[in-house]
Amino acid sequence: MMRTYTIGELGRLTETKVETVRYYERVGLLPHPPRSSGNYRVYDDAHLGRLGFIRRARELGFSLDQVRELLDLAGQTTRSCEEVDEIVQAHVTDIERRIHDLQTLRQELTQLLAQCQHGKVAECRIIGALQPYADRPMAG
Amino acid sequence: MMRTYTIGELGRLTETKVETVRYYERVGLLPHPPRSSGNYRVYDDAHLGRLGFIRRARELGFSLDQVRELLDLAGQTTRSCEEVDEIVQAHVTDIERRIHDLQTLRQELTQLLAQCQHGKVAECRIIGALQPYADRPMAG
DNA sequence: TCTTGACCCTGTAATGACTACAGGGTGGAT
DNA sequence: ATCCACCCTGTAGTCATTACAGGGTCAAGA
Known part of the structure; x- marks a missing residue:
């Protein structure tokens, strides 16, 4: 059945x-x-x-x-369920690392947003912060 | 030059x-x-x-x-750098959602780990928690 | 001059975990 | 008989690279 x-x-x-x-x-x-x-x-x-x-x-x-x-x-x-435990523990560690990375990222981006003066792109601090060679021209 | x-x-x-x-x-x-x-x-x-x-x-x-x-x-x-702002803001929102999801996940997994009695797999609460149809056999 | 060895080229396939077809067959109801 | 929802196989697409295979180029040293 x-x-x-x-x-x-x-x-x-x-x-x-x-x-x-x-x-x-x-x-x-x-x-x-x-x-x-x-x-x-x-x-x-x-x-x-x-x-x-x-x-x-x-x-x-x-x-x-x-x-x-x-x-x-x-x-x-x-x-013994030791290995099960290990897999889960390793996964938790990985997740914690990812949370930490994302928190760092969020802070960086939030700081960028705070600097934006809502003017023109030419003076935009966000765009500026993205340009590591700001003294040089940019190809397009 | x-x-x-x-x-x-x-x-x-x-x-x-x-x-x-x-x-x-x-x-x-x-x-x-x-x-x-x-x-x-x-x-x-x-x-x-x-x-x-x-x-x-x-x-x-x-x-x-x-x-x-x-x-x-x-x-x-x-x-105007409004659109730049919007893209970054949307990204921050997305990152915040991901942080939240990962935190929920971590809590679930940490709870699983706390329940593990370090015995045999047969009694393992972690394995048990993964089996939504625990009354049924499992193919392999 | 010849030969290394580090670099460059193109084109294709692999990664993870699916998802989306195209082009066809099956099963049950009307 | 026909319709429709469902099933089948096989292949290719997604994202952002990375990894070859099989060649060509270039500068330095013997």
Whole structure:
């Protein structure tokens, strides 16, 4: 009494475009499902679970390679979850670095905006700040 | 008495890979420079200035399309710098959204890490939290 | 003069993670 | 019979580079 799903149903259930489901299959994240007589892909609950896992991990910002590792580890149920922890920890560190970079960027841009006197481009401090060789002409 | 540069010199001065300089030319961000007798690209200070502008704007996170707009506006010196302001402001808003998204993500992941009991994968809360259909089997 | 070696040239393909067709077949309802 | 929504494969596009492969150029040293 196993429920089956077409690729469209699977997509709706996991908020994944049909093309993306096929893409995951192509790159080996989803197993090749059996086919119907009309050559349609036939999915079951195991596929639904696996695709759900992938999408949730992607939402959390993991790369497909990281997702691959996590899926692999998730299958080895008796193993210590140390490596899972490491992957997540590394990802948090990466996210923190990106937050920091973006904050630096925002500050630079905000300072540029504060300097703008809303005059003509010729005197614009923003444009000026973008020109590291302001004494030279600029090609166009 | 105009200084000229080879593509390699230009790259060193602006911390740009040679391939990237050629790429900017291909997509129309840099004008086609004149060529030497041996078919080498010959750049001058105007090119240096323009490439510097591009690289600085890229460092500040502007897309190449935004850089194109900024370069275009920078050339229209008598125009009001309102549009420059708008582009930068839109970019700041975008960056703020990204910072916010990343902060949300970091919090979710930090919570996952806090729940990890460092046991076996079978009981791992992290893996569990990634499985939206935890009652179902998972294909592999 | 010859030969290194560093540089330059073009053109094409790869990266990540999809997305968007084109051109066709299937399935169920009317 | 016909319609439409859905499915199929295969290929190419996105963004901003980067990485070759397979050649040509140029200045210096032996």
